[in-house]
Amino acid sequence: MWVERYGPKNIKDMVGNEETRISFLNWLKDWKKGSKPAILIGPPGTGKTTLVHLAADELGYNLIELNASDVRTKDKMTQKLGPTLSTHSLFNGKSLIFLDEVDGMYYRQDRGGIEFVQELIDSGRVPLVMAANIEDDKKVIKLIRKSKVFRFRRVVPRLVELYIEDILKKDVAKLSKESIRLIVREAKGDMRAAINTAQSLAGLSTEELSSVVSSRNLAYSLKESFEAFFNADSQEEAYKALIASKVPPRDKVKIAYLSVINSGLKGDTLIKALEKIGEADKIVNMIGTTQEWRLLRYLDRLLAYSLFNTLPKGSVSYSEEDMPWNLKVRMWNEGKVLKDIGGRLSKFLHISSREAVSIFMPYLLVVIGKEKKSLERFIRLLGLGESALKVMVKESERVFLKVR
């Protein structure tokens, strides 16, 4: 496998996430007993596992690894890691414990495993490194709170291309620029996927390769397809742009919706556009219920002929944001203010700031929320300003609406 043969042998051979790699290396160099563990978070194929292996190698650590394919119950983990933990000081050896894919640990199957990891973190006797693909998982959030976080992002296409070209030089394999671009495009920042695709394409004859490249090039990504749709000059062109993307119809409706709500369209234009998307969504749902899958072929036509006509040319661009950005900013700012209020309240009430906001504050608002003056006094008492008052007024309106 090329992934093993041409995978990086040294930290400097890796590409992407440069700052993160350097700061992780510094963390491991400076590690001392009692230091926080490290958690590496990022999408697959961005070099998390490789970095841990190479860093351990370069700094002379003996790596003890447990990944998702191992049973990670408390008993099994104690069995595997126990000797390291107890003999660590005797040998003065440098051991590093690496728990890969911690987001794949489950309370039921890996009985007691997560608690064991917590104990391991608290003990702080050996450098502990964890890796996860997602960070909005409850288990991972708990671990993040106790760890030094290193975030990995997708590798930019040019760096993927650089790496693939270097492999091709080493393997004396030849691929056209077009094929390399196809590999990079399909990998979407995942180095492992890019290397695997390169290997599979390098084994093809010139004819086979050109047919693969041309057939894959025909299928547009959702982004390409919708960008062409929104900028089309005619209905027919818009229709062609939509059918060029071979993604599930539900995704097309979703992207049409997200792009429209993030576009800044206003008034009647926005209402009409949303109505058309609503009709398309209704049809997709109806097809799902009646199992009349053959009707799906008309969805592209519906979107092209009804939605396209409601949008002024160039007024909408592709977006995957699940919320309009102005709403997102508002939520972000209000959340921050609520956190401040919770923090100050918690000091008075000797409870956590989360409890202060979720349990105590609704009652408080019922009592004092009706009168703005009382709210003002309360905010002053907490030592907060105008922005906190605005949020409290809004919160009290929300609470009264619920009470009613």
Added chain:
Amino acid sequence: MGRDRFISLMKAGLIYDRSKGFKAEADSNLVIITSILKTALDEDFEFVPKCFVCNSSVECYLCAYCHICDVKSSTPDCLCNKCMDREDTFIMYGRTLMKKIS
């Protein structure tokens, strides 16, 4: 920009240096930062990646991947056209990293 927005930007991981201005790092939440700046400036703008080898700004509009590259969710460093066309780019890339490590 206002105090509140400035604090939000700092919380989203933007770094401010009086002499150099703002700097986004690997940990910065570019989606949130973009949203805040969009409201503050009331205009569209884009993040421009830096070339890891020569530290110049990368001209994304000249890149063959500009339509598929999501700068906000990718690593902040890239390669400029000039460095990409060199024969020894991969070696130079590794050397730059080693310099930064040491």
